[in-house]
Amino acid sequence: MMLQDGSTQLLCLTASSGVPLFTRGASKQLPFSVIGSLNGVHMFGGGQGVVLSCCETEDGGKVVWRVFHDSVMLIAVAAGGQGGAGRSSSSKEVEEEACLQRLLENVWSCMVLVLGQDELANVRNVERLKRDLRSCFGLIDQLLEDRHEGILGNLTHCADSLLPPNPALLQDAVQGFAQAADSEFGCLVVHGRIAAATEKWWRLAPQEVVLLSALMRSLSASGSSSCDYPVFLPHGSPTVAHRLLRFHLLPGADVCVLCGPTPSLHRAESGLVVRFWTPLVETLRDCLAVGERCLPEICHPPLPSKDPLLGAAKALLHLQYNALLHPGGDFVRLPRGEGSERQH
């Protein structure tokens, strides 16, 4: 067995030639021959008019293939939950196919978010693409370890959010801050969760909201006080980049706006951040306290390793996925996420 129990490895190759672009996840990389055969069977099927999408093994191991825009092939390989004889109850539960499918979708969107669709759909220089793709690794790794501090949004496509103690105040601040920065999209992130966001922010595609939150998390983990990051919105504008201006307010609290060419980072940081957020420092601190309490590790210490929320979310996703597959049995239809699911 080449993969560790319960680990997931992500392979990315060019769809046409099968050149490996990158491999993430799992400590030990799969041998090249295996990667080659995994890609090979899919290509062989494609030539015969058969698209291979998923494979399952006895102990819950799974392999999922997906080709995006005829140019990039993503393969997720999840090892079985229990290896060998001893099966400990603490081992990770097996990955559902739907989860892996969603993972691939998210990874692709991530790549689009960072590099733009044009560059990915028409690969001219593979070596350059490989180099460029490195900038996505942080984000992709975050997606792969799917229970980053109890974040579920990757799975549900409903952004993780928290209910701040003073919502109206923060809402107004975010609104005003975004307006001052000539933008309609603004968002306050506390402990990786959305505490307040402008109306338009919620109108973004659910996946974009989730991925932008993930991006914010990885940017704030870098520790810089502010940054100006170009992003392509995978659904809204996959080919035209916007600027994501992010400002570090307090440890664990970040605010961002999505804007056009103006204002410059410097102007926004020096002028706007101080104006809008200095008066709210205490509110933000309260909010951080709430956010800390939200973390499941703190909230439910006695629970077994299985996160009940995650389990429930997976079950939901599974049902939803099944409902999609079996349109006939439409009894099992679930309410659609309305873009904002406020938890806790």
Place this chain on the structure above:
Amino acid sequence: MAARHYTAERTVSSGQTEEDGVEQDSNDSDRESASTFSSSDYSDDLEPEWLDDIQKNGELFYLELSEGEEEAALAQAAANQGVSTNHVRFSEKEAEIITEQNKKQRCGSRAKGEPTLKRLARILRRKRRPSQRRGGGKDGGKDNSALSSPPTSILKNQPGQRQGVTVQQQQLKEVCVYLNPKRLGGSSTPLSDSGGLLEVLLGVVHRPSWSRGQVDPAVVRQEERLTVHGLIPNSPAIKCGQILIGDVLVAVDDVDVTSENIERVLSCIPGPTQVKLTLETVALVDGSSASDTSSVRKTKASPPVSQLVRLLWGEDTAELQMSIGHIPHIVMYLSLKLDSASPQEEEEILYQYPVSEASSQLKGVRGIFLTLCDMLENVTGGRIISSSLLLGKHLVHVSYWKESNNLLVIGLPAERVPLLYLQTVVGDVVRTLKVMYGSLDSAFCKVDHAPRLDHFFCLFFQQLIQPSRLREGSFPPPTDVSGTLFLQGLPAVRWLTLPPEIKMEVDTVLSDFESSDFGEMSEDFFGLRRLYVILGSCLFYKSYLIANHLPKEDLLDVCLYCQHYCLLPLASEQRVGQLVIWREVFPQQRANGNSTAAPGYDQPQGRHFLLIVGLRHFMQCVLLEAGGCASPALGSPGPDCVYVDQVKATLLQLEALEAGIEERLNAPPAPCLSCADWFLPAATARDRLDSLASSSPVFSKLVKGSSAGSRGRSLFGEKARRSSPQRSLSDSGSEGQMDAGSGSGSSMAPGLSPHSTPDSARKLGGRRDSLGSGGSDGSGGSGGLFKIPRMKHPNPFYLGTLKKTLTERETEEMYNTMKLTSGAENTLFHYVLMETVQGIFIAPTHREVAQLSGSIHPQLIRNFHHCCLSIRAAFQQSLPARGRRAADRPQGGGWGLGPVKEHGVLFQCKPENWTDQRKPAPTMTYWVIGRMLLEPVPQEFYVCFHDSVAEVPVEMAFRLSFGLAL
């Protein structure tokens, strides 16, 4: 010697096609084994009808519908004549159309004449034989292959029509047959120089006039007309049932053919395809072929029996298969060990079925299957079990089953078999095959098994892909695919609880039979060693198991066989005149020898035989053992008349009890059931929630009724407002029929066993409490069940108290009415309880379900089954991987998940075709809950009940299993 003479006589009559007994001598030796029973000289001096159908290897599949059934079918046929219900897709052009009158006359005469004529026809046929032999010339030589044909019953349908009208005119008819040149290799017939492709590919025997040694003045030409002199069993020609001896083949795909060019024309057929044959039915000289023609025409006009029966008879398989040809499905048996020295095309395919365009695409990518099977084990650890492929628009799930060096691959369309259940379906097929053939290798690797396997898999795919078509002609088809999948996938048989006195009588009769004390019929009487030991038997009545004296694993084996051959629905829907099945089987438990062997006890190394005898609605399956303490079986013995007759006698004896069983079936459902439609409030949109209680009589009763009811109401009120109905309000604009607020939680519940102490209950309850308050309240589901009792008791999760109060409150009357749910109103819609140890399950009978027919109730039951599929899959996943197929393995494995698993989903449904635009459809909310217990006895329990009343499924499970006496 009379018996000997008699055997010879029978041999002559057994040639199903009109051939002679040139090889009669060799046949006799072939059939020595069969002749043993006629020499046993049983009291009934008439030969049993099924003797002719015994095959060379001793197997027998004889099915005869009762007279009533055939008459009904004929009446229907007569009624349908004008409408020309053409159930058969093949067209048939005729030069002359027989008048309506003729047909009616024929039908009438047939219906009346049938019963008595059967034997007469047989005798007549025997007498007519010599003349036919003369006319037919030496075209036979295929007599023994007639024996190896699958259990078709061509003769059986036809004898009545021998009296039919004779059609005097020449006719042209077109027949479509399905030819597969690739199968040539597998055909058991050697490529004879005289027959050529015509014989091998098409199955038509034509003897040129010179070889017949007779000079026909009409055909002195070099180019001879292709008269059909014989048909090869199992060939496309005989399978289509419309090519008759004496016909003349005029054209193939509109190309005129003669003896000169036929070989060339046929050799041009590149691959498997459907070919149109034009045949001329010659002016008829004798009555036999005329009656054959008419019988065929009758078949065409309206099938006298359902497709299922015809499929079982081995007719029509090609046609049925063709009708699902566009749906990708395949079964392949591939060899993993390739001889690279001599790479041949498709060498690794040991068996394949079917041959159609969609399946050839799957065949083309078999490299994927082989590679993945080889590779994935190393990568993820664990053998591959399934793949999902997209063929155009079809999603196909492919299942793998590796055995030694071979790989069985079965591909099925995803819309028929959900991935969750693929493993079970395929596992069952594999087990059936193993029961029938011992191992997969012995099933697939013998060439002469190919036609039988074709039939086997034809049945398999037909049942999965177009089950409704098989049931055509019987009552409205309940095409509940997931229901069928769920119930058949359970490692259990449907059980019908009987009143104790009837049950006892049934058991007594069965035990009497199993004691093998046949009086002067027994071998003991003659001082012989016993032929077979009866290991046990089980009895079905109308597809319900009513008595079982077999060990569980054997029962499952037998039941799998019955399920595969659709014997259970057959017995319930159609009165079976007579069903006799005999074959060697390899019961898995005994074959593997892994039964817990007590020291000093060795399982006898015997051979096992399965005897199934059906009579009207009864069907008894008997497992016999040869060897061990009975005399060892030599060769492949056929069914022994004595045993068959004894089973029949048992069944006849049991028929006295039929009235009692029927009464039980007609009785109101023992645990009361409600129809979902009763719970639909006819309310307007605005005040729907408020009027929920007042408008519906059921609800008002519920509210005003007993204290338990009001408790339920208040609980429901709170929960309903918060969770599901509100959501449905916001959602009611959408076109969906049903919207489910779903929560599923698998949580540990206090042990359901009576031994569970209050302490453990309290502890577990406390755990759940923390979970519940933890925050997942939103989805209405996960905690719902357990939140219900919160109102009344300070510690709502202390089930001990709850149980007590329940019993206090609703003491006597509850038990008297056999009501499963608590509360004043019965809210139970459906249930399934499986006793894993005995391998049985109980569920409401078909009749009970039919009585509750509402508009949404069938929908609800479909959904229930669909949901149970998922729930059961979740249960299975929680078991150790190796034990998935056997949830019944010895306890104490310690998977550390507690004794109980529970899984529930809340659904909300609306009437299906709600036309009123102004008002949103009324909704009804219900639960589907599954629960798996491992202690004290493994059980699985699935219920579906209305959301309104607080339920303690624990109680329900107990009450159900209480009433279940074995």
